[in-house]
Amino acid sequence: MIVAVHALTGAALSHLCRTRRQAFVLGFVSHMACDALPHRDLEIPQEACFLGGALTLVACLRGPSSKEFAGAVGAAVPDMENLAGRMLGIPDEKLLLPTHNTYHGRKTAGFGMQVALAAAALGVLLMGGSRLPPVGSAGERRGEESEGTTRLPRAVSPWRASPARNDSLGRRSRARVASRSG
Numbered sequence: 326m327i328v329a330v331h332a333l334t335g336a337a338l339s340h341l342c343r344t345r346r347q348a349f350v351l352g353f354v355s356h357m358a359c360d361a362l363p364h365r366d367l368e369i370p371q372e373a374c375f376l377g378g379a380l381t382l383v384a385c386l387r388g389p390s391s392k393e394f395a396g397a398v399g400a401a402v403p404d405m406e407n408l409a410g411r412m413l414g415i416p417d418e419k420l421l422l423p424t425h426n427t428y429h430g431r432k433t434a435g436f437g438m439q440v441a442l443a444a445a446a447l448g449v450l451l452m453g454g455s456r457l458p459p460v461g462s463a464g465e466r467r468g469e470e471s472e473g474t475t476r477l478p479r480a481v482s483p484w485r486a487s488p489a490r491n492d493s494l495g496r497r498s499r500a501r502v503a504s505r506s507g
Contacts, residue, residue: 326364328404329375330439330446331356335400336383336393337446345395352399359400359442363433369411376401386450393450 335352342348367375380397387393410420 326359326362327367327375327436327439327443328372328401329379330443331359331400331404332376332379332383332397333443333446333450334359335396335398336387337396337449339392339396340449342392342396345390345392348392348396349399352396353402355396356400356403362438362442364439365433365436369408372404383450 331352335348335355338351338355339348342351366372380394380401383391383394383397406420409415410417
């Protein structure tokens with residue numbers, strides 16, 4: 326599969342993750358799933374150009390430190406094995422990844438499957454991903470819960486005041502302001 330399609334797919338799937346590390350791992354795993362689909366590979370110079378374009382697009386849309394960019398890189402990394410294998414003359418049977426050394430998808434003459442997958446991934450990136458609010462969104466912090474959801478406990482940080490302490494400080498401050506103005 327064209328490595329740029331892997332990258333776009335990894336970026337789109339990163340919306341299912343909370344962290345960049347999770348996005349990178351999901352991108353890596355998605356590479357193997359995509360390699361099982363019927364596809365056609367390109368030559369190294371063409372692959373490099375398309376990959377550069379895909380990574381630049383993801384960086385421009387979401388930022389180079391985003392989880393989407395981490396997912397794109399995670400999905401592209403496994404093809405570095407193919408690159409090294411081609412450059413060093415290593416036979417496919419000696420490569421480490423299962424989808425590179427045994428079954429690498431049925432070869433096809435066209436690019437239809439890859440174009441469809443890239444278009445879907447690009448659509449997800451342009452639409453902003455999931456319509457569901459991320460865990461820990463402002464609504465959850467205010468105590469609002471949507472129907473059918475369970476509230477997860479929030480981690481307590483020693484560096485931040487607890488919600489109760491913030492609330493009491495807030496009331497004291499409001500009381501002082503009210504007494505001064507009245």
